[in-house]
Amino acid sequence: MADSVFTRIINRELPSEIIYEDEHCIAIRDIAPKAPVHLLIIPRKPIAKLSDASGEDLALLGHLMLAASAVARQAGVEDAFRVIVNNGAGAGQTVFHLHLHLLAGKQFSESQLGF
Numbered sequence: 001m002a003d004s005v006f007t008r009i010i011n012r013e014l015p016s017e018i019i020y021e022d023e024h025c026i027a028i029r030d031i032a033p034k035a036p037v038h039l040l041i042i043p044r045k046p047i048a049k050l051s052d053a054s055g056e057d058l059a060l061l062g063h064l065m066l067a068a069s070a071v072a073r074q075a076g077v078e079d080a081f082r083v084i085v086n087n088g089a090g091a092g093q094t095v096f097h098l099h100l101h102l103l104a105g106k107q108f109s110e111s112q113l114g115f
């Protein structure tokens with residue numbers, strides 16, 4: 001399968017401002033932000049979607065959540081942010097390389113989970 005756009009960003013084949021990175025993941029600003037702060041936390045491992053992850057990814061999935069928290073702190077939005085994963089085209093996934101959306105900087109309604 002061809003490399004995803006996120007793998008190409010990770011490999012520096014496509015330009016993007018990488019605002020955080022460690023040995024397991026990177027974080028970038030979403031190119032089409034849906035909130036004043038809209039960041040993507042992306043594992044270096046190209047898992048297509050969350051439902052493709054397995055037991056061997058247990059630590060990696062936890063790491064992504066902690067990275068989201070660290071990135072929120074770095075962006076100064078640690079008190080109020082939302083993390084979303086779209087799994088599958090029917091749920092709105094368009095890039096088939098697992099990623100966490102981190103959204104902040106606006107008021108989210110309690111009942112509305114979408115962005």
Ligand code: 5GP
Nearest residue numbers: 005016028029030031032086092093094095
């Ligand atoms: P999904 O719809 O798969 O959950 O989210 C994919 C996200 O990636 C979208 O919010 C889209 O705006 C963002 N995106 C797609 N291509 C690029 C890109 O080349 N650079 C950046 N920074 N974001 C991208």
